[in-house]
Amino acid sequence: MSSTTGERLRAWLILGRIPGVGPRVAGRLVEHFGDPTRVLAAGRAELEAVGLKPALVDAILDPPEAAADADLAWAEGEGVQILARDDPRYPPLLAQLSAPPILLFVRGDPEVLKDPMLAIVGSRNPTPSGRETTGDFARHLAACGLTIVSGLAIGIDGAAHTGALEGGRTVAVLGTGPDRIYPAAHRDLARRIAQKGALVTEYPPGTAPIGRNFPRRNRMISGLSLGTLVTEAALKSGSLITARYAVEQGREVFAIPGSIHNPLARGCHALIRDGAKLVESAADILEELAPLLGPLTAETTEPDRNGSGDPGDLDADYLRLLENLGHDPVSPDDLIRRTGLPAQDIASMLLLLELKGYVSSCPGGRYCRSTMTN
Amino acid sequence: MSSTTGERLRAWLILGRIPGVGPRVAGRLVEHFGDPTRVLAAGRAELEAVGLKPALVDAILDPPEAAADADLAWAEGEGVQILARDDPRYPPLLAQLSAPPILLFVRGDPEVLKDPMLAIVGSRNPTPSGRETTGDFARHLAACGLTIVSGLAIGIDGAAHTGALEGGRTVAVLGTGPDRIYPAAHRDLARRIAQKGALVTEYPPGTAPIGRNFPRRNRMISGLSLGTLVTEAALKSGSLITARYAVEQGREVFAIPGSIHNPLARGCHALIRDGAKLVESAADILEELAPLLGPLTAETTEPDRNGSGDPGDLDADYLRLLENLGHDPVSPDDLIRRTGLPAQDIASMLLLLELKGYVSSCPGGRYCRSTMTN
Numbered sequence: 001m002s003s004t005t006g007e008r009l010r011a012w013l014i015l016g017r018i019p020g021v022g023p024r025v026a027g028r029l030v031e032h033f034g035d036p037t038r039v040l041a042a043g044r045a046e047l048e049a050v051g052l053k054p055a056l057v058d059a060i061l062d063p064p065e066a067a068a069d070a071d072l073a074w075a076e077g078e079g080v081q082i083l084a085r086d087d088p089r090y091p092p093l094l095a096q097l098s099a100p101p102i103l104l105f106v107r108g109d110p111e112v113l114k115d116p117m118l119a120i121v122g123s124r125n126p127t128p129s130g131r132e133t134t135g136d137f138a139r140h141l142a143a144c145g146l147t148i149v150s151g152l153a154i155g156i157d158g159a160a161h162t163g164a165l166e167g168g169r170t171v172a173v174l175g176t177g178p179d180r181i182y183p184a185a186h187r188d189l190a191r192r193i194a195q196k197g198a199l200v201t202e203y204p205p206g207t208a209p210i211g212r213n214f215p216r217r218n219r220m221i222s223g224l225s226l227g228t229l230v231t232e233a234a235l236k237s238g239s240l241i242t243a244r245y246a247v248e249q250g251r252e253v254f255a256i257p258g259s260i261h262n263p264l265a266r267g268c269h270a271l272i273r274d275g276a277k278l279v280e281s282a283a284d285i286l287e288e289l290a291p292l293l294g295p296l297t298a299e300t301t302e303p304d305r306n307g308s309g310d311p312g313d314l315d316a317d318y319l320r321l322l323e324n325l326g327h328d329p330v331s332p333d334d335l336i337r338r339t340g341l342p343a344q345d346i347a348s349m350l351l352l353l354e355l356k357g358y359v360s361s362c363p364g365g366r367y368c369r370s371t372m373t374n
Numbered sequence: 375m376s377s378t379t380g381e382r383l384r385a386w387l388i389l390g391r392i393p394g395v396g397p398r399v400a401g402r403l404v405e406h407f408g409d410p411t412r413v414l415a416a417g418r419a420e421l422e423a424v425g426l427k428p429a430l431v432d433a434i435l436d437p438p439e440a441a442a443d444a445d446l447a448w449a450e451g452e453g454v455q456i457l458a459r460d461d462p463r464y465p466p467l468l469a470q471l472s473a474p475p476i477l478l479f480v481r482g483d484p485e486v487l488k489d490p491m492l493a494i495v496g497s498r499n500p501t502p503s504g505r506e507t508t509g510d511f512a513r514h515l516a517a518c519g520l521t522i523v524s525g526l527a528i529g530i531d532g533a534a535h536t537g538a539l540e541g542g543r544t545v546a547v548l549g550t551g552p553d554r555i556y557p558a559a560h561r562d563l564a565r566r567i568a569q570k571g572a573l574v575t576e577y578p579p580g581t582a583p584i585g586r587n588f589p590r591r592n593r594m595i596s597g598l599s600l601g602t603l604v605t606e607a608a609l610k611s612g613s614l615i616t617a618r619y620a621v622e623q624g625r626e627v628f629a630i631p632g633s634i635h636n637p638l639a640r641g642c643h644a645l646i647r648d649g650a651k652l653v654e655s656a657a658d659i660l661e662e663l664a665p666l667l668g669p670l671t672a673e674t675t676e677p678d679r680n681g682s683g684d685p686g687d688l689d690a691d692y693l694r695l696l697e698n699l700g701h702d703p704v705s706p707d708d709l710i711r712r713t714g715l716p717a718q719d720i721a722s723m724l725l726l727l728e729l730k731g732y733v734s735s736c737p738g739g740r741y742c743r744s745t746m747t748n
Binding site: 258281 | 503507630631632633634635639640643646647651652653654655
């Protein structure tokens with residue numbers, strides 16, 4: 001007799017609440033017994049046969065059912081979705097990790113977790129320019145269909161989420177329970193993220209922001225994503241740990257270089273020396289990810305950077321956009337006004353034109369016609 | 375009967391003046407006949423047997439002796455040394471190239487061409503910060519015993535020579551004859567370089583600054599050097615050509631990253647993507663070159679970056695320097711004043727202390743004590 005989805009979810013929650021049962025032990029037990037409900041139905045002798053320590057066997061035989069039931073009730077009341085590891089909505093890239101989280105608490109739309117995602121992380125104390133660059137990249141890439149993942153921290157994380165919200169969707173991975181927002185200064189940002197994307201955490205309700213939980217948060221940020229972009233980071237910073245997780249997980253690492261006089265470029269430079277892709281523009285990232293993205297950017301996978309393309313290939317909207325671009329840099333806002341094209345479309349159209357060599361991006365997020373030198 | 379050194383030099387000069395005889399043909403001929411004087415003594419039949427085209431045979435049979443004699447007289451009057459390819463003073467790294475220059479015209483001390491050298495090149499229109507960084511690197515590295523090679527152009531080249539003169543020695547490679555200085559704005563700089571290093575060119579007196587000679591000038595800049603550092607350069611610039619020569623010659627390429635909003639960082643970023651070493655400090659270059667430098671930086675080849683070294687290892691002068699360094703950045707000038715140590719020594723002492731982890735370099739060419747974190 002097989003268990004129902006509801007019974008299994010409750011069993012996962014109970015397992016997750018047992019002290020000493022992390023993702024690795026839970027995975028081993030469920031694999032052994034075939035189902036989380038059967039782990040909890042097992043007797044002492046069966047559990048001991050798996051090789052568990054006596055204290056852990058005792059803990060499993062006295063399962064924290066009340067706490068799990070409280071989690072279920074709380075989640076239902078809050079509209080928070082709980083995705084166990086066997087949930088079809090569980091994000092596939094995260095499932096590839098060794099010992100992925102047992103449970104995800106998701107505030108917002110769980111479907112967003114199946115988007116192609118890019119992590120953007122960096123310093124909590126960025127330079128003004130680093131913050132602006134981060135926002136520009138996030139907005140641009142989100143507008144091209146990459147959902148931006150970050151950690152809701154102040155600084156670069158906040159700029160990444162905010163920029164992404166302007167262009168598309170974003171996911172914040174929390175190091176706390178789903179009932180807490182840390183830092184408090186980002187409460188409003190978190191609310192907007194939940195409306196247009198999702199807040200996600202592997203920690204159950206009530207988990208406070210304690211330092212030792214943040215490395216696992218970082219591991220989920222990179223684990224959800226096709227790649228991780230570090231925009232500004234000091235040496236020996238948490239962002240470099242996230243990048244190291246990305247490498248271990250076989251994902252891409254991107255880093256933006258900066259002045260050698262900027263201490264927050266040091267972390268990025270260290271990553272580049274270790275093999276991260278040096279990134280100057282959003283197009284660099286899309287080109288690198290194109291083979292993984294499939295249809296998302298199918299039309300941008302054959303960049304024609306030498307500008308030899310014939311504008312006649314472009315459709316009417318693109319031609320209208322090009323006609324409104326000169327050699328003086330112009331902002332997307334001005335282009336929206338000049339062309340009447342939807343704001344939502346302009347960013348991705350500009351990126352395509354940039355990849356095809358017709359336009360160049362200029363400082364301050366503006367654009368101009370490329371000089372056709374070849 | 376073997377020819378004298380003077381006869382051979384005159385023969386090299388004549389060969390070099392024959393239209394159509396470049397380094398490659400001259401090398402082949404001298405290898406075949408065993409000596410440049412024998413090339414000129416050869417008859418038509420012997421020359422044709424080598425496979426030369428008839429026009430070239432005619433030219434060799436009517437050698438431009440007067441022009442060569444004028445070169446010799448001019449050089450003697452000016453104190454310019456002429457080093458033929460078989461001269462023991464010919465720089466050994468340059469001799470390793472395929473088809474090295476037949477002749478070098480050297481104003482200054484030819485011995486400097488045997489120094490371990492580093493090329494520093496870049497844009498003719500650098501940013502103020504790029505210019506300053508270039509000067510800082512050149513001064514620092516010259517003070518550590520690396521002679522700085524560049525091309526006497528305005529911009530980065532000028533900053534490299536000027537910085538190097540403050541710290542040690544420098545060599546300018548000209549794209550003109552040794553009787554011309556181009557650009558004229560660098561006449562005084564050229565005079566100072568000749569006093570403390572050398573001006574060197576493979577072009578005979580009278581050669582005007584024409585564009586097609588400059589790629590060979592670039593090839594000599596990288597060819598004299600253990601490595602080439604590009605500090606600021608646009609894409610598709612001459613500096614990238616010099617870097618490409620360095621790669622072909624099996625030499626190191628170093629590049630300084632910069633802001634993605636600085637168009638003159640693009641060339642450096644392109645080099646880094648293609649495998650150039652990303653450089654944040656002069657120490658990065660010295661560490662990389664240390665195995666090639668041998669005794670020059672023997673005492674700097676075991677950097678102790680984690681700062682676990684015991685200052686008791688240092689001699690009295692170094693301790694005096696350390697005692698005068700605090701955690702607030704201080705300029706080398708202030709350190710000279712505080713310690714009474716010779717200005718000439720301070721730069722290399724600071725570098726050694728930096729490599730050993732005792733001091734850190736700060737923006738503006740200043741220094742402070744390292745925070746010992748380990």
